[in-house]
Amino acid sequence: MSSTKNIDVFFSAQSFQENELRDKSVVVIDVLRATSTIVTAMMNGAKGVIPVEDMGEASRISQSVDSDNYMLCGEKDGAKIDGYDLGNSPLEYTRETVSGKTLIFNTTNGTKAIKKSLGSATIYIASFLNLSTIVKALSVEKNEIVLLCAGWKGRLALEDMLLAGNIIYNLCDAQLSDEANDGAKVAFGLYEKYSDDIKSVVFQSNHAQRLKDVVGTDDIDYCCQTDITDQLPILHDGIIST
Template identity: 35%
Template sequence: MTESNKPSLEVCLSPALLHLYDVKNSIVVIIDVLRATSTICTALYNGAARVIPVATVEECVNIGRAIDGITAGERDGKVAEGLVHGNSPFEYPREFIEGKTLVLTTTNGTKLLHMAKDAIQIVTGSFPNISAVCDYLVSQGQNVILGCAAWKDRVNLEDTLFAGAVVSRIKSHFEVNCDSALAAETMYEAAQGDVFTFMKQASHYKRLAKYGLEKDIQYCLTPDGANVLPLFKNGELVAEEVSVK
């Protein structure tokens, strides 16, 4: 807690900076908007039993085979070699994913999740579940670190925008003494009239648009399409329903 008796709210803009933050005394929100954390909440919202995030394709294949799970993931925006399914939220409708386990490996998001393993609690956040995330963080009354997965340790727009959107929504409940949080909120306020158009200047937008994934990008930037809270427990993400206020 801070001197104001409010918990702190901070933004870590890259996994390369996470060691500078007090992870052990915080809830950490893993943010990988395009597309890991958007896909995770969508799969869970559509009835997936759990999502197991792993670091490597080999681990993904081995675990998937052992538990008869769905193996999925991407490297640099494309389906990873050796896997059948990718990282698009549209690949996981209810009729396909309900009751099943998704084993997922991604370029950036799963790496950050495992780096934050000593946190009080880890949840994943993106625009499709922003209300669930915000309601949970306010209800817990704990210090919060909004951790951006970034792109190969380089700061990116989409994760920063989401972090700024969360700061904008919940800052009255927290002590915000963090320049990264203020910068993220300022960026979000500049973009919030049309986040999709704002994102067109981003490197990751251009990277995914080359593969015809504008529909994915639009979905991943739209609030509350899959409003569940993915909680990290015992090496897997499970859905905890949070009522939207």
């Protein structure tokens, strides 16, 4: 990538039409918590992650596979779904639990964003946890790039935009082109403003406040870590793997 003018940012899964992604490389971002959880699952040896849009799709897939090798995972409005093996806390996705397993994964925002991206050329899964690996992959990407923030039920999520801005900041060596798209300028500006204290800003975000009431703060602490893994999860034929 020679210029950030080929990068755009969408602030939620409802802020675009699917045809806007055609032939582009999409980076799905859901810091709290879906993409952080997917990256963690892959880091701890999961065979793959099948993102689904809703509980109905998850149920259909789970009924057609060998339950010894598959796990049903996810949340609704932050809380683990009754009957699921795991929720959406990355801390649950330990090596002992997920190694060698394929995870059927259903979340309120993140997996919907992934499913809406299926018409694109490539789908990467990004978090602060694998930031540098994502930046390295995008630095040689030939397609136009869309950073797709999952948001929260159609609304902007500050933590997702901060990660998008961080990615752009690193890609352009802190010098954003005047020709950059508006979305890239907004994300870049947010990151520039708050880069000295990302964790505190994320903790103050609307979605973090909602999560604290449901699951406490340990997940938020974990998801704010940077570069703890070099995993590069990509969607292939409906399954996320590395």
